[in-house]
Amino acid sequence: MRADSAALRVPLESARAQRWGHQRVSAPNEQGQYYCATADTLLRHESKLERSAMMLADRDPAVIGLSCQPVEFVWPKSAAVVTHVPDLFVRRRRGVSGLVDVHAPVRTSGGEFALQRALTNAACGDIGWSYDVFTGIGPVFEANLYWLGAYRHKRFAPSDAVLDDVRDAYRGGAPLSEGISGLQGGPESVLPWVYHLMWSGVLRFDWEAPLRMWTAVYTSDFGGDGADEKCSASG
Structure with a gap:
């Protein structure tokens, strides 16, 4: 298969999983x-690591579709690896869509997975997909991801009028608490809006530092230090 293959047009983001492990x-x-x-x-998801990979893709503005295990590769019986x-599967708004494998670092260094990885990478290249292996993120990044992930649902998205006010509050950069204090409503109503916008990338901050009320927050068009680089699950 090549990059103009029909596989590129299959809506895999809505496909059913080809495999699912038994719950123990x-x-x-x-x-x-x-x-x-x-x-x-x-x-x-089959692990917390896989859940983290899903969350990273979910918060990436470039990602417009996501599904788990929708593709099974089958190679000739004579191959070292028969199926994988x-x-x-990650569908991106622009650029190359592709597949992601999720493995702890200790499981990527050799053995059967190394063969799977090589064969899958070659197959994705023929189709026109990217292929990446997600091995995890640091504990601080993960803590921030899980905290802000609680506000990912669209019910936490502010109205257009409030969105403009939030952007104005953090334009040029401001501590999280300072921006909130300049918005109408108490922290209980304002914080969920701000957290949702931080999750979705409208507001940026340093994901590698613990999230605190004094954390510097910027609008997405500001190039300040520690600005969010919009990491995806395939990084």
Whole structure:
């Protein structure tokens, strides 16, 4: 298959999973479901690491579709690896869509997965997709991701009028608390709006530093230090 293949036009972001592991009562890897705001649906994950990968893609403004395990590659029986089901499919607004495998770093150095990785990368290149392996993020970034992820639902999105006020409050950069104090309404009503905009990339901050009320927050058009680089799950 080549880059003009019909595979590029298949709506894989709405396809059903080709594989799903069995839930074990004592499973340590936190299987469950994640509400994907981008797709407005529940996605099943087999681990917390996979959930983190979903969340990174979900908050990326460039991502317009996301699904779990919609593709199964099948190679000849003579191949070292016969089948493989990558963990995620990511549809991007611009650029190349693609597949993501999610593995802990200790599982990517060799063995069967190394062969799977090489074959899958080659197959994606033939189709015209990207292929990446997500191995995790730092604990501070993850803590910020999970905190702001609680405000990902569109019910936390402010009205257009409030959105303009929030942008004005953080234009040029301001501490989180200072911007909130300049908006109408108490913190209980204002903070969810601001957190939603930080999650979605409308407001930027340093994801690698602990989120505090004195954290510097900027509008997305401001090039200040620590500005959000809009990382995606495939990074």
